[in-house]
Amino acid sequence: MQSQPILRLRQVVKKFGNFTALHGVDLEIEEGEFFTIVGPSGSGKSTMIRLLVGMDELSEGEIWLRDKRIDQTPANLRPTCMVFQSLALFPHMSVGQNIEFPLKLRGAAPADRKARALELLDLLRLPQSYYQKRISECSGGEKQRVALARALAFDPEILFFDEPLSALDYRLRKTLEKELKSLHARTGKTFVYITHSLEEAMVMSDRIAIMREGRFEQISVADEIYGRPVSRFVAEFMGEVN
Ligand code: ADP
Ligand code: MG
Numbered sequence: 001m002q003s004q005p006i007l008r009l010r011q012v013v014k015k016f017g018n019f020t021a022l023h024g025v026d027l028e029i030e031e032g033e034f035f036t037i038v039g040p041s042g043s044g045k046s047t048m049i050r051l052l053v054g055m056d057e058l059s060e061g062e063i064w065l066r067d068k069r070i071d072q073t074p075a076n077l078r079p080t081c082m083v084f085q086s087l088a089l090f091p092h093m094s095v096g097q098n099i100e101f102p103l104k105l106r107g108a109a110p111a112d113r114k115a116r117a118l119e120l121l122d123l124l125r126l127p128q129s130y131y132q133k134r135i136s137e138c139s140g141g142e143k144q145r146v147a148l149a150r151a152l153a154f155d156p157e158i159l160f161f162d163e164p165l166s167a168l169d170y171r172l173r174k175t176l177e178k179e180l181k182s183l184h185a186r187t188g189k190t191f192v193y194i195t196h197s198l199e200e201a202m203v204m205s206d207r208i209a210i211m212r213e214g215r216f217e218q219i220s221v222a223d224e225i226y227g228r229p230v231s232r233f234v235a236e237f238m239g240e241v242n
Contacts, residue, residue, distance in 0.1 A: 004031075004066060004067070005028035005029055005030055005031070005066075006029060006030065006031040006032075006033075006065065006066060006157065006158065006190050007027075007028070007029040007052070007063070007064070007065060007158060007190070007192070008027070008028050008029075008062075008063070008064040009025055009026060009027040009028075009052075009061065009062070009063055009064075010026060010061055010062040010063075010064070011024045011025070011026060011060065011061040011062070012024065012025045012026075012027075012048075012051065012058050012060070012061035012062070012063065013025075013058065013059045013060035013061055014044075014047050014048075014051060014056070014058055014059050014214075015059040020214060021044050021047045021214050022044050022047055022048060022051075022058075022214045022215075023213075023214045023215050024060070024061065025048070025061075025214075025215065025216060026216075027209065027216065027219070029158075029190060029192060030190075031190055032188055032189070032190055033190055033191070033206045033207060034181070034184050034191045034193065034204055034205050034206045035190070035191065035192050035193065035205065035206065035207050035208075035209070036192075036193045036194070036195060036200075036201040036204065036205035036207070036208045036209070037049075037192070037193070037194045037195075037208075037209045037211055038194075038195055038196065038197070038198050038200075038201040038208055038209070038210055038211065038237075039196065039210060039211030039212055039237075040196060040212070040237070041196055043211040043212055043213060043214065044211055044213070044214040045162070045163075045194045045196070045211055046162055046194070047214075048194075048211075049160050049162050049192070049194055051063065051071075052160060052192065053075055053078065053160055054070075054073060054074055054075030054076075054078050055075055057071075058071055065078075065157075065158075088147065089135050089143060089146060089147055089150070090135065091134075091135045091136050092134075092135075092136075093134075093135065094131065094132055094133060094134055094135070095121075095126070095130045095131060095132070095133045095134075095135060095138065095146050096114065096117050096130075096131035096132065098135060098146055098150050099116075099117040099120055099121070099146065099149045099150050099153050100113040100114070100116070100117045100153065101150060101153070102150065102153045102154040103116060103117075103153055114131075116153065117131060117149075117153070118131060120149040120150075120152055120153060121149060123149070123152070123183070123186065123187075124145040124146075124148055124149045124179075124183070125145070125179075126142065126145055126146070126149070130142070130146075140168060140172060141168075141172050141175065141176060144164065144165075144168075144176055145179070147164075148180075148183065152187065152189075156189070157189065157190060158189065158190040158191075158192060159189055159190070159191050159192070160192045160193075160194075161180075161191065161192070161193045161194060162194045163194055163195055163196065164176075165177065165195075165200070166195070166196070166197070173200075177200060177203055177204055180193075180204060181203070181204050184204075193205065198210075198237060198238060201222070202222045202226070205222060206221070207219060207220060207221055208220065208221070208222055208225055210225065210233075210234050210237065212233055217230065217231055217233055217234055218230045218231070218234050225238070226238060
C-alpha cells in the first residue's frame with residue numbers, strides 16, 4: 001500500500017428527500033488498485049459511483065483525488081475520472097470514430113487520433129481492420145472492448161465501472177472478466193468496479209467493499225472476506241456464491 005490514496009471519501013452522505021442512500025461513508029482507494037464495490041440491489045452502489053464521477057452532488061462530506069478536493073468539481077472538469085458504459089457507443093459511427101471521440105473533443109490532430117485509436121485497438125486485442133467497422137456490425141463482446149478503448153482514450157487516472165457485464169450471458173461474462181483483469185494489469189490504472197455479483201468481485205479484485213443499505217459492511221481482500229466475514233449479512237451474501 002502506498003502512503004497517499006488516489007481517491008478518498010470522508011463522511012459522504014447522500015440524501016434523496018428524506019431518504020438517506022449513503023450514511024457517512026469513508027473510503028480510501030490506492031493507486032493502481034482493482035477495487036470492487038459489491039452489494040445487493042438498492043444498497044447504494046450506483047449512487048456512490050455517480051457521486052464519484054460527478055453525475056450527482058453529495059449532501060455532506062468530501063471527495064479527494066490525491067491532494068485535491070473534487071466533490072464540487074463538475075463531471076466534465078474531472079478529466080481523471082471516467083465512467084465506462086458499454087451501451088453508450090455511437091452506433092452510426094465507426095469503431096475508430098468512437099474511440100477517437102474523446103481525442104477529438106480535446107482537439108487532437110487527425111493523424112495523432114488515428115495512431116492512438118490503432119494503439120488502443122491493439123491494447124484491447126481487436127484487429128486493426130476494425131478501425132473502419134461499424135459499431136452495428138460488432139458483437140456484444142466487441143462493443144464492450146470498443147467502449148473500453150474509448151474510455152481509455154480519455155486517459156483517465158481512474159476508470160469507474162457500474163455493472164458493465166450484468167446483461168451478458170455467462171460465457172461472455174467470464175471471458176470479459178478475464179480481459180478486464182488483464183487490461184487492469186497492462187494499463188496500471190486504478191479500476192473502481194461495481195457489481196452485485198460477489199463471484200465476479202472475488203475473481204477480479206484486489207480489495208472488495210461489501211455494501212449494505214448505504215454503508216460499507218466490510219472492506220478487505222477476497223480471502224479475508226471469504227474466511228472471516230464480519231457479519232451474518234456478509235456470510236450469507238457469500239453463501240450465495242457457492
Ligand atoms: P444499487 O446501485 O446498489 O442497486 P442505487 O444506488 O441505485 O442502488 O440506489 C440506492 C437507494 O437509493 C435505493 O433505495 C434507490 O431507490 C435510492 N435512489 C437512487 N437514486 C434515487 C433518486 N434519484 N431519487 C430517489 N431515490 C433514489
Ligand atoms: Mg446500480
